[in-house]
Amino acid sequence: MIREFVDRETESALLEEEWQKDGGRLIILYGRRRIGKTRLITEFVRDKKGILHFAEDTAPQIQIRRLQEAIAQFFDDPLLATLEIATWDQLFTYLARIPLPERRYLVIDEFTYLIKNDPAVLSALQKAWDTAFAGSNLYILLSGSMLGLMTDSALSYTSPLYGRRTRDMLLGPLRFADARKLLPWFSFRDALKAHLTIGGIPEYLLKAGDYPDYRTFVEREFFSRYGYFYREPYFLLSQEFRELKTYQAILNAVAVGNTSASSIAQFCGMDARHLYPYLEAMTRLGIIEKELPLLGSRRQGLYRIKDCIFDFWYNFVFSHRQEIEMESLTGDAVDMNPYFGKQFEVFVRNEFARSVLPGYTVGRWWYRGEEIDLVAARESDASIVFGECKWGSLTEREGRGVLTRLMQKAGGVRHDRYPNERFCLVAGSIEAKDRLREEGFLIYDLEEIEAVCAAG
Structure with a gap:
């Protein structure tokens, strides 16, 4: 069953904008695994003509042969199909000689x-681009999930493709308002x-979205040794890094609350x-990030x-x-509320x-043990909002105390800049909450959040 294609209007529009321009186009699309690059590509090329090639992790000669066959089939070129092509340079040189009176894609x-x-x-691609593709009707779209390799080899200033690409696009995750559309059976809170x-x-x-509720999903896919997510982060790390034990130790340290460099190092037994x-390395790949207080010292990064x-x-x-290996863990056995409280703060801010x-x-603010979950400043009217986020339910008395x-x-x-x-x-x-609003406080709970998300 083909699932609903949600969001990605901006990315689709940018790809289409490049398609409508004159001359050769070279677009690099990258993003973490499972982010939806392939689906975006297939939707974009649906009504267009060209070659959509899915590369595999195999020997170069096999890769060359497979792309050669795809090009020969699309252009109905029996000669190309019979040629002994041993290098990428030979293959791209041959492709450059094929006349393209109209726009065609190579993905x-x-x-x-x-x-x-x-x-x-x-x-080889740089040479073909400089000598032929740049002035042709060829629309080249290259996508990749190995973020480190894509950044270092295809996007950096040392790359042969540097200065050739006409656009690069880092595909990010869906916003919650769009993500919720893929969870049709979940309540708003579960979503x-x-x-x-x-x-x-x-x-x-x-x-x-295959499950009726959040609890069933987590128990079946996280807390089962046969679950889809039981080893997923390990696979993601192994795709990018070699020293897995060190990266795992660092992530474990941060997950359990060590957020300064010194406390992380101490937890891991490292200098x-x-x-x-x-x-x-993990910051560059979007696995972790360094936060700075919105109003405060730039040296207090966590x-x-x-x-x-x-x-x-x-x-x-x-x-x-x-x-989990002994099949003795259930969703009731772990208290997830502290985790949801932490992530709820991030969701509210972002x-x-x-x-x-x-x-x-x-952003947020912290200093010497004090912390404010939400700080929002606006220059135009010198206004500032201070906020607190609580995952659970609050009585009026608790709310006033907060x-x-x-x-x-x-x-x-x-x-001082924001009086x-x-x-x-x-x-x-x-x-x-209505009484608190009448007193001038900004008050929101899941009911308001759901309404805002529904409005897009």
């Missing part, structure tokens, strides 16, 4: 497999929990000076796991592997706040 999906097994493909667990990765969401190359699947896995699967606080720069402590903490933030301040509370549910 190579998982181009990183070609680079990995024969880096000479880059120089949000799934998003906080696996992020906006289309293939992951489709897997979750902090040796830690940074690993942190930088690390967090950016990719939800890694955060959830190292919190609950990595630490319970023995029980998605929800940007919808209800347009024009604001959004807001009182928030106002006290806000007094320690240097925000117009307001205070915000976001929670799963909040009793007497």
Whole structure:
């Protein structure tokens, strides 16, 4: 069954814009595995003519032969099919000689497999581009999932393709408003929990969408040794890195609450000076990120796991592997609420706040043990919003207590540039929220979040 193709309007429009331009086009599309690159490509080329080639991780000669066969078949070229072609240079040179009176595409999906097994493909493509493809009607689209290899070999200034590409696109995860469309059976709360667990990765969401609710999904696919996600983060790491034990130790350290470089190094038994190359490598690939307080010292950076699947896995699967192998772990056996509380804060900052606080720069603040979950500042009217996020339900008394402590903490933030301040509370549910709003507070719970998501 072909599933609904959601979102990606911006990316589809950019690909179409390149298609309509004159001359040769060279687009590089990259993103983590399962992000939806292949689906985007197949939707884009659906009504167009050209060659869609799916590369495989195999010997260069086999790769050359397979692409040669695809080109020969598309152009109905029996001569090409019989030629002994041994190099990428020969193949691209032959392709360059085929006249193209109209726009045609050459799409190579998982181009990183070609680079990995024969880096000479880059120089061969550069030569063909400079001598023929740039002035032709050929639309070349190269996609790849090995982010390190794609960045270093195809996008960096040392790459033979540097300065040739007409556009590069990093495909990111779906926003929750779009991701929810792939979870038709889930309640809103369950859909949000799934998003906080696996992020906006289309293939992951489709897997979750096969289940009636979040609990069943997690028990079957995470807490089972036969589950789809039981080894997934390990496979993702092994695709990019060799020193897996070190990367796993670092991710485990961050997942359980070690967020400064010194505490991560101490947890892993490493010298902090040796830690940074690993942190930088995972930051470059979007697995972790370094956060800085919105208003505060730029030297107070803390690390967090950016990719939800890694955060959830190292919190609950990595630490319970023995029980999972013995088939003795259920969703009731682990308390996920602290995890959801942490990820709910991130969701509010990265998605929800940007919808209800347009024009604001959004982040958080911390200093000497004090922390504010949400800080949003807007230059145009010198306004600032301080907010707290709570995953659970709050009584009116609890809500007022949270807001009182928030106002006290806000007094320690240097925000002279923003004299117009307001205070915000976001929670799963909040009793007497209308009364709090009448007093000037910004109050949101899952009911408002659902309405905002439904509005797009």
